[in-house]
Each structure stands twice: as structure tokens, then as C-alpha cells.
Amino acid sequence: MNETVALVATGGALIAAGTVLLLSRPLTRIVLGTVVIGNGVNLLLLSTSGAAARAPLLYRVFGPRRIADPLPQAFVLTAIVITLALTAFLSAMAYRAWQLSGTDDVQDDVEDLRVAYRAEHGEDREEHREGGARRLPMERERRARRRELLGAAEEDGQAGEGGTLRHPRRSDTHFHEARRRARAETRAHHALGARTEDETAGDDMWETILGADR
Numbered sequence: 001m002n003e004t005v006a007l008v009a010t011g012g013a014l015i016a017a018g019t020v021l022l023l024s025r026p027l028t029r030i031v032l033g034t035v036v037i038g039n040g041v042n043l044l045l046l047s048t049s050g051a052a053a054r055a056p057l058l059y060r061v062f063g064p065r066r067i068a069d070p071l072p073q074a075f076v077l078t079a080i081v082i083t084l085a086l087t088a089f090l091s092a093m094a095y096r097a098w099q100l101s102g103t104d105d106v107q108d109d110v111e112d113l114r115v116a117y118r119a120e121h122g123e124d125r126e127e128h129r130e131g132g133a134r135r136l137p138m139e140r141e142r143r144a145r146r147r148e149l150l151g152a153a154e155e156d157g158q159a160g161e162g163g164t165l166r167h168p169r170r171s172d173t174h175f176h177e178a179r180r181r182a183r184a185e186t187r188a189h190h191a192l193g194a195r196t197e198d199e200t201a202g203d204d205m206w207e208t209i210l211g212a213d214r
Contacts, residue, residue: 007047014040027094027104034090038083042076049073142178149175 014036021033049069094104101107 004047007043011040011043011047014043025105027090027097027106030106031087031090031094035083035087038079038086042079042083045072045075045079142182146175 018033018035018037018040021029021036024030024033049072098104
């Protein structure tokens with residue numbers, strides 16, 4: 001029983017250490033992490049055979065009750081072969097990466113960065129489109145209020161030439177302030193839209209999965 005507990009504890013420690021190595025960027029550490037995890041899994045498989053016993057090859061001498069279960073040992077042999085093949089593949093990949101770039105660090109994928117960039121600018125465009133759609137009713141409401149003020153001024157004789165209000169001055173001040181604010185918002189919206197289109201104008205729609213949303 002003590003031997004089984006030792007196998008389980010050692011296997012868990014190896015798997016934990018291999019996971020830490022596997023989550024790093026250098027491919028060399030990833031290869032080592034794969035090997036360490038494979039050894040930890042082998043120990044856990046070996047611990048499933050139960051308590052320590054005789055080798056299964058000598059079952060005729062000791063009897064079937066005093067030998068270890070041979071099935072987990074066969075699983076361990078299969079796992080060793082799989083780990084060896086995966087280690088060879090990762091080692092070749094690390095060597096090829098070192099030949100091409102001079103380092104074995106895993107680089108960021110350019111296509112993933114482009115997709116994230118396009119998605120971010122797409123969200124900005126949608127927000128500004130929604131903002132423009134929300135501003136249209138506000139502009140119509142301002143124009144309606146302006147017409148009402150002009151109509152009331154004409155009835156009272158306060159309208160001047162060209163439909164401008166001579167009185168009260170407070171209405172003129174609010175109107176000009178609202179017009180300046182609306183013009184500033186419109187200029188900012190057009191500038192951001194033009195800048196976004198210029199930044200994405202050279203992108204090929206077929207090179208990213210978000211090309212169809214343009």
C-alpha cells in the first residue's frame with residue numbers, strides 16, 4: 001500500500017511540473033513538459049495495478065493470486081510509445097523554429113492579431129452607426145422646436161428677416177449652442193469613420209474570417 005501511495009504522489013508531482021512547463025512559450029520547455037507529463041501518467045497507470053506483487057511472467061511459479069495485474073503494464077508500454085512519438089515531433093518542430101527564427105519561442109499568430117484588430121474596429125463602426133441613428137431623432141426634435149419658436153415669434157412680431165429670431169435672446173443662444181454642438185459631433189463622427197475606413201482599406205477580405213462583415 002505504501003508503494004502505491006508513493007507512485008500516486010510521484011505521478012501527481014510529475015504531472016503538475018509538466019503542466020507548468022507545458023504552459024510556457026519556449027518549445028524546449030514544452031518538449032520537456034510533455035516528457036514529464038508522460039512519465040507521470042505512466043506512474044498513475046502503474047498504480048492502478050494494485051499493491052506490489054510478483055512479475056506476471058512468473059505466474060506458473062507463484063500462482064495467479066501473487067502476481068501483479070499485467071493490463072496496466074501493457075497500457076504503460078503503449079503510453080511510452082505515444083510519448084516517444086510526440087516528443088520526436090515536438091523536438092523536430094523546435095529545431096525547425098530555431099533554424100527559421102533563431103529562437104524556439106512560440107510567436108504570436110499574425111492572422112489572429114489581424115482578426116482581433118478587424119473585430120475591434122468593426123465594433124467601433126457599429127457603435128458610431130448606432131450613435132448616429134440615435135442623434136437623428138434629436139436633430140428632428142431640435143428642428144421642430146425651432147419651427148415652433150419661429151412660428152410663435154412670427155405671431156408676436158418678433159421674427160426678423162430670413163426667419164431669425166430677434167427676441168428672446170435666450171432662445172438664440174440655446175439654438176446656436178446646440179448647432180455648434182451638433183456640428184462638432186458630426187465632424188468627430190465623420191473623422192472617425194474616415195480614419196477607420198482608411199486603416200482597413202488595404203485588407204483583403206478573403207484573408208480573414210471577418211472579411212464578410214465589411
